[in-house]
Amino acid sequence: MAALPSRTLLVTLLGAFARRTDDWMPISGIVALLAELGADESSVRTSVSRLKKRRWLEAEKRQGRSGYRLTDVAKDALAAGDRVIWHARQPANLEDGWCIASFSVPEKDRARRHLLRSRLAALGFGNVGQGVWIAPARMRKDALQLIDALELRDYTNVFTGRHEGGQDLTTMIQSSWDLDDIDARYRAFVAEHTRDLEGFPQQIDHSAVGPRDAFVRYMLAVDDWRMLPLRDPGLPRELLRSDWAGDEAVRLLASIVDGLDEEYIAVCLSGRGDKDLAEVLAALEASS
Numbered sequence: 595m596a597a598l599p600s601r602t603l604l605v606t607l608l609g610a611f612a613r614r615t616d617d618w619m620p621i622s623g624i625v626a627l628l629a630e631l632g633a634d635e636s637s638v639r640t641s642v643s644r645l646k647k648r649r650w651l652e653a654e655k656r657q658g659r660s661g662y663r664l665t666d667v668a669k670d671a672l673a674a675g676d677r678v679i680w681h682a683r684q685p686a687n688l689e690d691g692w693c694i695a696s697f698s699v700p701e702k703d704r705a706r707r708h709l710l711r712s713r714l715a716a717l718g719f720g721n722v723g724q725g726v727w728i729a730p731a732r733m734r735k736d737a738l739q740l741i742d743a744l745e746l747r748d749y750t751n752v753f754t755g756r757h758e759g760g761q762d763l764t765t766m767i768q769s770s771w772d773l774d775d776i777d778a779r780y781r782a783f784v785a786e787h788t789r790d791l792e793g794f795p796q797q798i799d800h801s802a803v804g805p806r807d808a809f810v811r812y813m814l815a816v817d818d819w820r821m822l823p824l825r826d827p828g829l830p831r832e833l834l835r836s837d838w839a840g841d842e843a844v845r846l847l848a849s850i851v852d853g854l855d856e857e858y859i860a861v862c863l864s865g866r867g868d869k870d871l872a873e874v875l876a877a878l879e880a881s882s
Contacts, residue, residue, distance in 0.1 A: 601641040603628055606817045608650075609672050612664050618654060620661040630810055675820075677736065686730030688830035692757065693734040695719065695727045695741075697750040706744050713740050718827030720770030728770060729827045767833050776826050780839035783822060784846055787815050815850045819843075 607627060612619050621642065628638050642662065645651045650668035654661060664672070695714060699707035711721075717736050719727040729737070731754045741750050757763050767773070826840060834840075 601644065602817060603631055603633055603813065604638065604641045604645065606813060606820060608645075608664065608668070609675060610813075610816060613669070613672065617664040617669065618656060618661055620656075620659045622659070624662075627809070630806060631813055674736065674739075684828060685831045686732060686828050688832060689756075691731045691755050693729050693731050693737055694722075694753045694755065695729075695737045695750060696753075697725050697746065699746060699749045703746075703749070706746055710740070710744055710746060710750075713744075716824050718824065720767070720827070722766065722770050730829065733827065764833050767829060771827075771829070772825075773834065776822075777835070777839045779822055779825065780843040783818055783843050784839060786818065787811075787846060787850070812850055815847065819847055 604624070607624065608619070621639075624642070625635050625638050629635070642651060645668070646653075646662075648667075649665055650671070651662040652665055654663040697707070697710060699710065711727075714727045714737070715721070717729065717733060717740065719729040719733065719737070722728050734752060734754055737752050741747055741752070757766075822843070831838070831841075
């Protein structure tokens with residue numbers, strides 16, 4: 595397995611587990627877990643240092659153990675990421691309507707205008723026309739937060755409402771998002787992870803996959819998944835093709851999430867797992 599960027603894996607790890615452990619993780623546990631994915635200790639500590647500079651992490655000792663606590667900045671960012679990254683699992687209700695963001699930012703602020711466009715796209719908004727972007731109504735809060743963060747309130751308007759007529763809605767959706775590309779990415783995700791992960795919980799129950807492999811496969815799949823919904827706003831299913839690959843990808847991801855051995859994570863984050871991780875893992879695998 596080729597090593598993945600430690601920074602990406604660290605963010606995935608924090609998002610998946612740190613909030614389950616009272617917003618704190620020991621540095622030795624972080625190093626041990628990411629080592630299973632091919633990340634060396636030096637690169638992990640460098641990634642931790644970078645997140646400290648971004649004000650995501652603060653050093654904190656608990657019960658004599660060195661570790662890092664998630665800051666409010668990190669928790670807010672992870673919560674915002676959750677809304678975007680996981681919303682494909684919950685398709686929007688067509689009856690809830692749409693969030694429409696329009697803007698006319700002067701040329702002197704073109705840098706912020708470009709940021710607004712790129713970040714709306716990253717949130718999953720589709721471009722309807724010049725200066726007009728649309729997404730399911732549930733993205734209203736995220737759009738307003740983005741506009742405030744870029745200090746562009748004076749040049750923007752955000753509305754919520756229903757499509758009442760005019761162009762066929764399905765046609766408009768097709769032209770506002772590259773749905774073929776999104777569908778192809780979901781199909782690639784399924785192809786990449788189905789062979790190893792289909793029937794994941796059943797494999798765990800029958801000892802075919804030990805806790806170390808379960809964790810590795812979980813992290814690789816979630817790390818791959820994180821980028822997919824950035825292009826998919828979780829559109830109402832009645833507006834999508836009947837064989838939309840996102841449905842199969844979501845089911846596969848659910849099996850991965852359900853199949854993770856939580857005891858393995860607990861061991862790595864406890865004092866037991868730090869000094870002799872291999873011995874602990876062998877004991878866990880023998881008892882699974």
